[in-house]
Amino acid sequence: MAKRELRRSLKSEIDNLFASPETAENEFQEATKRKKRDDSESSSTPKSSGSSQPFDPHRPRVTLHLNRLGNSFRIDCETLAHFIHYTLFGNSLMKPRWTAISNHRNIPQTLVIRINVQEDFFMTTNLKFLNEFFERRWIELGSDISDRSLFWNSMMNVRLTLQEQVRRKSEKMQKTFEVLGKHDKSNFILTTAQLADRGFPFPGEDGIVPTKRRYKKLSPSSPLFSVDCEMCETTTANRALTRISIVDEEQNTILDTLVKPDGDITDYVTRYSGITEKMMEGVTTTLADVQKAVQNLLPPDAILVGHSLEFDLRAMRMTHPFCIDVGHTLNYTNSTSGGRNSLKNLSEFFLGVQIQTKFGHCSYEDAWAAMRLAQLKIEKGLMFGNTSFGWKYSRNANGVVVEEALQTEVVSTVPCSGCTQPTVVGCTVLNCRCRFVNGPLKCVHCVKLGESIEGDFDWQDTLDLDLDKTTSPIESYLKKDKMTSLMCAFDTSVLDKLPSFSKKIRSKQPSSFPSYDSFIDSVASEMLNDSGIFLEIDKERVEPLEGSADETGEVIDNSEGLNAMLEKLVGATTRNSLIIIIVSSPSKNILFNRIK
Structure with a gap:
């Protein structure tokens, strides 16, 4: 009886296949794909009980890349x-x-x-x-x-890790810096624990340079500086700094330069970076040049602004204690999983402007947008723009700014006052905002020759970290x-x-x-x-x-x-x-x- 039912079932399936050639071909293709997946799974997984396991996309897999440890290194x-x-x-x-x-x-x-x-x-x-x-x-x-x-x-x-040490230390302290006070801007600055949780670099990490040797306590007049970096893929890094722009509170450019990475560029990622091979021809500015210029440009109580700022600072190989991340302070989708609204979406939602269009990316424009968003947030208060705090767009729509049309283009490629080098990057983005603002008076090479104004405390000393790493x-x-x-x-x-x-x-x-x-x-x-x-x-x-003994019993x-x-x-x-x-x-x- 069972065999008769099986034959009837098979005959019915065959009839259905011949009745619809298109269905037959689709099912044949699906069966072929399943067979390839099963073969792949069975080749990487030893068979048990004579049957291979079906492919499972949720199955964990471990892949080792031992070449990343070095040719002569063995796992200790x-x-x-x-x-x-x-x-x-x-x-x-x-x-x-x-x-x-x-x-x-x-x-x-x-x-x-x-x-x-x-x-x-x-x-x-x-x-x-x-x-x-x-x-x-x-x-x-x-x-x-x-x-x-x-x-x-x-x-x-x-x-x-150094980040875990910082996070644990900050949990024991109500505030890492008792000198900050309770002025408005400090309410929006990421705590030391938040910096650690988000992977910000800290003083003491290998190759990380502080933006200042000594900092100054914040005050209501502490200035904002927005930074954005563009990165390309190289033979030595997935994210190598190739352009950096820093914008002040008046939305003027105070630093804008291309940077030659250590390794050879393997992918310019132009769609996202705005960097092209032609732009990088003849670039000699190094990461060390940028780090020295940043140290000289920023005052000791500067507040850095950005979106996903930890990636910019890691590309710069620098660390800074006072940071405002607009992706953290603004959250209109009530994301509670740690995700952030993109800078593009935040700009459209809160500023009524479009950035990162099909014409390309510009680090000045991204830094400009982050500065505008941070200023709007500080002006409107803690609850503004964050649905996690009970903010509702329908009741706060008056907080949205509509950007005015751009006016006369400003010639911002005036040569450096100290040499003949250009002070800004020749942007390739059509009608980009970087063309409508004043550029800096000095180029990165002249800025790095200046002096750095220092504060009165060392951030690393206040963190009191064990740089030898503890367990x-x-x-x-x-x-x-x-x-x-x-x-x-x-x-x-x-x-x-x-x-x-x-x-x-x-x-x-x-x-x-x-x-x-x-x-x-x-x-x-x-x-x-x-x-x-x-x-x-x-x-x-x-x-x-x-x-298991032999013939002698041994x-x-x-x-x-x-x-x-x-x-x-x-x-x-x-x-x-x-x-x-x-x-x-x-x-x-x-x-x-x-x-x-």
Whole structure:
């Protein structure tokens, strides 16, 4: 009966296909696509139970780019621990630059197994499960992995980024700068915690230069300066500074120059940057020239204005304590996920003007728009333009400004008063606003030769950061994270300082079990309760499987017993878990990793 029903169903499907050739062709194409996806998935994922898994766009994937670490560099304890911590805690840590983890939030568990073996293990032992599960793919690690104490201490202490140190410090302080007062402009300045959360550069980071050596406390008369940068892709960076414009409160240009990046430009990204190959011909101004000019131009109590300002400052390789980001203070879509309305949309919505049109981008125009938006926000108050604070457009429409038509074009390409160099960039955008304002009197090279006016305090001193980078016990991340708990199934006596075990951290000591098998069984049976499992296995202590003795009754090797343990442990994790196995001998260490 079942076969008859199956034949009837197949006949009906065939008749339908022949009845509609177009449908048949479409279904054939869809089937071909599915077959390619399945083949691709099965080629990257070992088959289990004789069937390949269907393609899942939400499935996490881990890709390693070891060339970014340098040709002679091997992953050490700190680098490996950073990778493992990122898989556990995600965006609360800085992403490792040598890994690409897609859908990392969909990794339900991270299992880390360290296997201590003898020197001859890699020449004499062949673990079938490891070879099949990881498809014989492995990476050789640095020699310091052999140090058990260093390894487990690295796993149990999370390396703090400079931004994380700033964020934590600012949480303990009501204000980082008690000298700011309560004048209007300070209400719109990003707090130190917000600067840290948004990835702004801080003093002390490698290669980061402060805009001033010493700053001055803010006052109601502290001036605003809007900055915008254009970047191109080069052989050394994805975002390399190629143009910078700084605008004052009167919307005049005080600095506008093209910048020659360190590497060769591989993509001018003209559609977004407005930079062309012809514009960059003969440009000799360097990033160092720009940094020196900015230090001389800005007063010590300057407030920088911009949109997504952290990207501009990172392109400049500079840091500044007083920042207003119009993408942060204006929010007309009630975005609560950290997203920002684009500068183009903010300008159209609040200023009634269009920027970044089909004619191209100009960094002056973007800086001009950010300055106008910041001035409007300060004038109208904290609630204006932010629906998160209860602002409603229908009741506040009178706050929108309609821009007047541009009048007479100003010749702003007057040569520098100190030399014959031009003071502004010859913009290629049709009818751009940069052509209707006065340019600076001096070029960037003459400005950098001037003197910098300094204030009375060093921002880095007020932050009081540990530039050598400190660590924080992993428990502090578990407390604020949504992770269920972490299981530590290793001898914790190797730790310099024992963690305060709680509901978030559970300890299983191998010595507290009657046998090694019972220890592994206990770990495997409770593994689903934890989001992170740190486990150590000593191969010498693994009991051999029954029947593994030779004809004389002597047990030659316990590899099959170890193989069975690993298969049991990996099988106890849930689907999409990240499996990391480190095999460590006194002189050699290798890493296996794969999404289950």
